Every structure is written in C-alpha cells, then in structure tokens.
Amino acid sequence: MDTLHPTIAASLAAFAPPTRWPEHIHGAIAPADYLSAGDIRARLEDRNTAAAAKVSAAITAISPVDMTPALLADVAQALLAQCKHLSRDVRETAKGYLTDLAGDMRHFAEQDA
Numbered sequence: 001m002d003t004l005h006p007t008i009a010a011s012l013a014a015f016a017p018p019t020r021w022p023e024h025i026h027g028a029i030a031p032a033d034y035l036s037a038g039d040i041r042a043r044l045e046d047r048n049t050a051a052a053a054k055v056s057a058a059i060t061a062i063s064p065v066d067m068t069p070a071l072l073a074d075v076a077q078a079l080l081a082q083c084k085h086l087s088r089d090v091r092e093t094a095k096g097y098l099t100d101l102a103g104d105m106r107h108f109a110e111q112d113a
Contacts, residue, residue, distance in 0.1 A: 069112065073105035 062071070080098040083091050 069105040069108035073102045073109060076102040076105065 059075070076098045080095060080102065083094045083098070086094060
C-alpha cells in the first residue's frame with residue numbers, strides 16, 4: 001500500500017487484514033486458533049448424534065401401552081415445529097410427511113374416542 005495514492009490507500013485500509021487477532025472472539029489470538037470447516041462439521045455431527053440419541057431414548061422410554069395415535073400426533077407436531085431452520089427442500093418434504101402423519105393420527109384418535 002506504500003505505492004498507492006494516499007486517498008486510495010486510506011480507502012483500502014479498511015479491507016486490510018488485522019495486525020492483531022481479536023482476542024475477545026472465543027479467546028483466539030492467531031488464525032490457527034479458529035476452527036476449520038472440518039472441525040465445525042465434526043462438532044455439529046457430534047451434537048446431532050447426541051441429540052438424536054436423547055430423542056430416541058425418550059421415545060423408547062414410552063411404554064407401548066401409552067403410545068397412542070394422539071401421542072404420535074403430538075410428537076409429529078413437535079418435530080414439525082422444529083423444522084423451521086432446515087433447508088427449503090428438506091423443510092417442505094418434512095412438513096408434508098409430518099403434517100400427514102399428525103393429521104392421520106388425529107383421525108385415528110378421534111375414531112378410537
């Protein structure tokens with residue numbers, strides 16, 4: 001930037017890399033302290049696996065006698081409420097299946113009542 005006109009150099013200074021890494025961001029003091037994309041993906045997969053295990057354990061803990069169409073409709077509705085942040089195509093597919101499942105199970109629950 002030493003060879004640039006002072007006006008241009010000043011306008012480009014805002015885009016220059018920092019001379020010191022911001023320590024207040026997760027304690028990072030150098031580029032190597034930041035997570036790579038692979039590390040982030042691995043951590044997200046671990047979190048997804050742990051969350052799926054908790055959900056599966058909770059559903060498995062329900063006794064077969066208590067698993068009614070009404071309960072299944074409520075579970076489908078709860079899953080549907082959590083689909084907001086999925087990508088558009090995945091969300092629309094999940095919405096279709098879960099809405100159908102909730103509606104069908106409510107229908108069966110009304111027939112049993």
